[in-house]
Amino acid sequence: MNWSIATVVDVLAETHRTASIVLRVPGWPGHRAGQHVDVRLTAEDGYQAQRSYSIASAPEDDTLMLTVERLDDGEVSSYLAGELRAGDELELRGPIGGYFVWDGPFGGPLMLIGGGSGIVPLRAMLRHRIARAGAVPVRLLYSARTLSEVIYHDELLAAAREPGVDIRLTLTREQPDGWDGYDRRIDRDLVADAGFAAADRPLVYVCGPTAFVEVAADALVSLGHEPGRIRTERFGPTGR
Amino acid sequence: MLDGNAIAGTLSAAFGGDMTLVVSKCGGCGARGPLAETAVYVRAPGLVMRCRSCDAVLVVVVERDGRYCVDIRGVAELCTSTTTPTLP
Numbered sequence: 001m002n003w004s005i006a007t008v009v010d011v012l013a014e015t016h017r018t019a020s021i022v023l024r025v026p027g028w029p030g031h032r033a034g035q036h037v038d039v040r041l042t043a044e045d046g047y048q049a050q051r052s053y054s055i056a057s058a059p060e061d062d063t064l065m066l067t068v069e070r071l072d073d074g075e076v077s078s079y080l081a082g083e084l085r086a087g088d089e090l091e092l093r094g095p096i097g098g099y100f101v102w103d104g105p106f107g108g109p110l111m112l113i114g115g116g117s118g119i120v121p122l123r124a125m126l127r128h129r130i131a132r133a134g135a136v137p138v139r140l141l142y143s144a145r146t147l148s149e150v151i152y153h154d155e156l157l158a159a160a161r162e163p164g165v166d167i168r169l170t171l172t173r174e175q176p177d178g179w180d181g182y183d184r185r186i187d188r189d190l191v192a193d194a195g196f197a198a199a200d201r202p203l204v205y206v207c208g209p210t211a212f213v214e215v216a217a218d219a220l221v222s223l224g225h226e227p228g229r230i231r232t233e234r235f236g237p238t239g240r
Numbered sequence: 241m242l243d244g245n246a247i248a249g250t251l252s253a254a255f256g257g258d259m260t261l262v263v264s265k266c267g268g269c270g271a272r273g274p275l276a277e278t279a280v281y282v283r284a285p286g287l288v289m290r291c292r293s294c295d296a297v298l299v300v301v302v303e304r305d306g307r308y309c310v311d312i313r314g315v316a317e318l319c320t321s322t323t324t325p326t327l328p
Contacts, residue, residue: 097245
């Protein structure tokens with residue numbers, strides 16, 4: 001797999017800490033929902049830094065999109081989600097990964113559980129499911145600290161009106177007046193309430209910070225979900 | 241801490257194909273799981289993959305000038321796996 005040069009078509013502010021980067025990649029072979037790319041930056045003195053980012057766009061989308069969270073100590077993310085502009089070029093390689101992916105033929109029901117920027121690969125799966133207009137029921141449980149930190153907020157509201165799509169938000173730190181969604185950190189009861197029953201045998205994809213994923217995965221197993229139908233992706237404070 | 245998904249590109253470059261679905265058996269405790277699920281530390285010298293059960297080092301990948309060197313002393317076994325989740 002070789003590095004290729006992508007051109008930035010647009011940079012969209014998603015939240016105060018995240019931005020979506022729309023890219024044109026000559027010769028892009030297409031990707032599966034949930035896959036990654038590696039992005040490499042090279043400084044004038046030759047120093048290189050490389051990070052893995054989930055692809056936010058669906059296979060059906062015309063352009064490749066990454067959504068990057070700007071980390072306080074992030075030497076790559078602070079550039080990508082802070083300084084990058086349309087017309088700039090990036091080195092990337094991909095698509096990468098065969099584990100945390102959902103293809104339409106896998107079927108469902110499809111359960112997506114995301115924490116923070118863990119929503120990014122789940123967004124690709126959700127868009128893929130909607131683009132195929134299939135009958136696979138899908139539920140998304142998305143945990144964010146505050147409403148303003150909900151990435152893709154308007155898109156998720158629109159998606160929730162699609163048939164067979166159920167989207168639940170939990171805001172763990174601060175809720176707006178009149179909030180009727182969940183208001184606590186993920187736990188077993190939340191997974192039981194928002195998710196499909198184990199008897200429905202859903203395919204479950206969990207992505208978020210390590211602690212979030214561990215709680216969700218343990219809850220799923222304790223509720224009787226089959227480990228072989230749960231796929232996880234964790235990230236820590238560094239090098240998302 | 242990350243997991244094996246995050247270094248799939250480097251593993252692919254080092255091994256010549258996607259490795260995230262490959263199931264490893266830990267040489268320390270014998271636990272099995274896909275490489276995607278291993279605990280990964282990218283700030284060590286090189287990329288370090290550890291067993292999620294016993295924390296033993298499974299694999300260390302070092303890259304220099306586009307060449308990869310992979311230390312797999314901690315792995316007892318690598319097996320290919322199905323490409324799809326367990327289907328009904």
